[in-house]
Amino acid sequence: MEEKVKEIMSLIFNVDIEDITEDSSPDNLENWDSLRHMNFVNALEEEFDIELTDEQVTEMMNFKLVLAVLKEISPSSA
Amino acid sequence: MDWMQELEKILNNVSLDKSASLISAIDKADQLKEGFDVTLKIGVLRNYTIEGIEPYLKYHLYKSGIKAEVHFGNYDMILQEVMDPESHFSKNKPDLIILSLKLESFLPDYETGNWNFHDVRGQLSELLIQVMNNVSGPLVINNFISPFYSMNGIIGDVAENSNQRRIQRLNSFIEDFAAKNSSQVMLANWERIIRKLGEELSIDYRFWYSSKSPFKKDFLNEYAKVVANIGKILAGKVKKCLVLDCDNTLWGGIIGEDGMDGIKLDNHEFPGKVYYDFQKSILLLAERGILITLCSKNNEEDVMDVLENHPHSLIKRKHLAAWRVNWKNKAENIISLSEDLNLGLDSFVFVDDSEIECDLVKKMVPEVDVLQVPKKIYLLPSLLMTHGQLDTLTETNEDRQRTILYQTDAKRKEASKSFATIDEYLYSLDLHAKIHLVEDQEVARVAQLTQKTNQFNLTTKRYTEQDIQQFGKLTDNAVLSLTVQDRFGSSGLTGVLIAKKENSTGYIDSLLLSCRVLGRKLEYAFVDYCLKYLEGQWSIAKWMAEYMPTKKNAQVANFWSEMGFQIVEQQEKKSIYFLDGSPQQIIDTTFIKINE
Numbered sequence: 244m245e246e247k248v249k250e251i252m253s254l255i256f257n258v259d260i261e262d263i264t265e266d267s268s269p270d271n272l273e274n275w276d277s278l279r280h281m282n283f284v285n286a287l288e289e290e291f292d293i294e295l296t297d298e299q300v301t302e303m304m305n306f307k308l309v310l311a312v313l314k315e316i317s318p319s320s321a
Numbered sequence: 322m323d324w325m326q327e328l329e330k331i332l333n334n335v336s337l338d339k340s341a342s343l344i345s346a347i348d349k350a351d352q353l354k355e356g357f358d359v360t361l362k363i364g365v366l367r368n369y370t371i372e373g374i375e376p377y378l379k380y381h382l383y384k385s386g387i388k389a390e391v392h393f394g395n396y397d398m399i400l401q402e403v404m405d406p407e408s409h410f411s412k413n414k415p416d417l418i419i420l421s422l423k424l425e426s427f428l429p430d431y432e433t434g435n436w437n438f439h440d441v442r443g444q445l446s447e448l449l450i451q452v453m454n455n456v457s458g459p460l461v462i463n464n465f466i467s468p469f470y471s472m473n474g475i476i477g478d479v480a481e482n483s484n485q486r487r488i489q490r491l492n493s494f495i496e497d498f499a500a501k502n503s504s505q506v507m508l509a510n511w512e513r514i515i516r517k518l519g520e521e522l523s524i525d526y527r528f529w530y531s532s533k534s535p536f537k538k539d540f541l542n543e544y545a546k547v548v549a550n551i552g553k554i555l556a557g558k559v560k561k562c563l564v565l566d567c568d569n570t571l572w573g574g575i576i577g578e579d580g581m582d583g584i585k586l587d588n589h590e591f592p593g594k595v596y597y598d599f600q601k602s603i604l605l606l607a608e609r610g611i612l613i614t615l616c617s618k619n620n621e622e623d624v625m626d627v628l629e630n631h632p633h634s635l636i637k638r639k640h641l642a643a644w645r646v647n648w649k650n651k652a653e654n655i656i657s658l659s660e661d662l663n664l665g666l667d668s669f670v671f672v673d674d675s676e677i678e679c680d681l682v683k684k685m686v687p688e689v690d691v692l693q694v695p696k697k698i699y700l701l702p703s704l705l706m707t708h709g710q711l712d713t714l715t716e717t718n719e720d721r722q723r724t725i726l727y728q729t730d731a732k733r734k735e736a737s738k739s740f741a742t743i744d745e746y747l748y749s750l751d752l753h754a755k756i757h758l759v760e761d762q763e764v765a766r767v768a769q770l771t772q773k774t775n776q777f778n779l780t781t782k783r784y785t786e787q788d789i790q791q792f793g794k795l796t797d798n799a800v801l802s803l804t805v806q807d808r809f810g811s812s813g814l815t816g817v818l819i820a821k822k823e824n825s826t827g828y829i830d831s832l833l834l835s836c837r838v839l840g841r842k843l844e845y846a847f848v849d850y851c852l853k854y855l856e857g858q859w860s861i862a863k864w865m866a867e868y869m870p871t872k873k874n875a876q877v878a879n880f881w882s883e884m885g886f887q888i889v890e891q892q893e894k895k896s897i898y899f900l901d902g903s904p905q906q907i908i909d910t911t912f913i914k915i916n917e
Binding site for chain 1 (some may be wrong): 338339340341342343344372373376527528530531532538753808
């Protein structure tokens with residue numbers, strides 16, 4: 244799952260996969276703005292066939308937190 | 322790798338079901354700089370968050386080779402954006418404007434029902450008029466989505482003043498507004514998109530309440546398609562001609578094997594009615610000016626026999642601009658049709674049931690748009706209706722007569738073969754040209770010609786009806802039209818010259834001729850007459866003109882030199898020409914009678 248999330252982040256935020264760390268967030272990724280955050284949410288939902296709640300959407304503001312949210316939803320795929 | 326291949330490679334990676342693939346492809350395509358012959362600037366005025374539409378808009382335009390720049394006006398600052406000439410929106414001078422209004426933002430308390438219909442309609446009318454009058458390009462508006470739920474219960478929903486019914490009346494008002502101002506205003510029919518997709522696929526309540534961003538990607542995609550199609554038409558990327566296979570496309574079965582009685586085309590049977598309805602959709606396009614041609618591996622007599630004698634064949638020989646019914650390779654046949662009709666290959670749409678034929682045409686003539694007859698045959702009737710590029714923004718008399726005009730051309734071509742020299746032939750035509758300042762009833766056709774003409778077009782500037790009307794009103798501007806007739810019949814309005822006066826110099830903004838009237842030296846007579854006429858009107862004796870090269874207009878690269886102009890500056894994107902004094906008629910056009 245980690246790799247898949249990195250791949251999606253790399254596509255949506257236009258960064259190299261190698262540059263994505265635990266702390267990658269809107270603060271250090273130039274393209275991670277509120278609009279691309281919505282695209283990111285859509286992309287995760289498409290990829291993992293899930294629906295994120297509004298709380299989860301506002302919570303997942305760095306790579307580590309994204310993984311935490313996804314693991315919470317489907318612990319088995321973690 | 323050239324840019325076109327690169328762009329295609331980028332777009333081929335997109336699956337619209339995967340947002341990440343789309344976003345990433347658009348980022349990459351935005352980096353491509355070279356190669357695009359058109360850039361379309363789209364300005365979006367809105368009262369809610371609609372930024373998510375940008376990648377979809379760009380995707381559909383990139384697919385037609387158009388580079389799009391999308392600029393969003395400030396959130397809910399529509400009038401400020403359009404009325405302030407210093408606003409970012411105004412300075413950006415968009416070629417196409419989207420006014421995107423969401424009812425919930427326009428009328429925040431609409432659910433309560435506490436609103437006065439006349440007041441709200443008045444505010445809406447005021448807003449639409451102000452925007453229309455303050456922007457200078459085509460404007461795409463939308464109707465409202467009526468409520469998914471009744472706020473007033475079962476009985477209240479049908480009451481005269483229910484929200485449902487009042488919103489429908491607002492929509493009628495919006496649609497009337499678009500119809501009345503059709504030279505500038507177009508409608509993106511949200512109600513139709515919603516009907517097609519439904520609430521589930523259209524509305525994102527989560528992002529609506531958290532970010533004022535109400536639409537899901539399927540809705541954004543459909544909305545973007547409507548706008549992109551308008552953009553494509555404005556950019557001259559239009560389809561003009563259908564090339565249709567016959568067996569299992571125009572009718573079910575194979576005429577050479579099943580015979581007249583065996584093929585399926587009966588209006589009262591399945592699958593006959595499917596083909597019958599498909600033919601109906603083709604005739605509707607023919608009425609709107611799309612040329613119909615056939616390309617079929619068959620005996621010509623068999624096919625013509627069906628068209629003329631099958632009781633359910635709606636398409637008749639008289640509807641065809643040309644046909645290639647033979648056993649040759651279809652790609653070659655399409656190329657030969659394109660030469661015959663003098664239309665670029667990229668204005669053709671080819672329809673065939675055979676995957677092999679479709680692949681062959683895609684490979685050998687990639688410019689042609691290829692549509693394969695759906696395996697689910699009952700989807701055939703909607704195939705052309707959902708295409709979008711077989712459309713025009715205006716309807717003119719020329720559209721309705723186009724097939725006849727092309728058929729007359731075929732007769733002309735036939736006749737030309739009996740003359741030893743081209744001059745003898747031209748003299749025999751008895752050519753009459755009418756040249757005058759554009760008249761009101763010609764405005765739509767003139768705008769359409771600027772949007773559709775690619776080959777004989779010196780500057781390829783695209784104008785709307787509204788632009789042409791504006792030029793007509795200004796004293797230092799002139800729009801002249803050319804209408805041609807010869808012994809075979811009329812060719813209609815087929816030439817346009819737009820000029821401006823700046824101090825004591827005349828400046829030729831646009832010169833274009835429909836490909837239908839080329840090869841008769843009309844362009845020389847037309848320009849000569851226009852320049853002399855305007856010199857008299859404006860008391861000037863100096864002219865500036867330009868040639869702006871595109872992928873399509875190489876044939877006119879030397880036109881201004883042929884007219885006696887001197888080249889003063891040659892740049893990559895334009896060459897500037899100058900003429901001191903009246904044009905000298907270098908080329909003999911005495912066989913053309915002007916305004917007689």
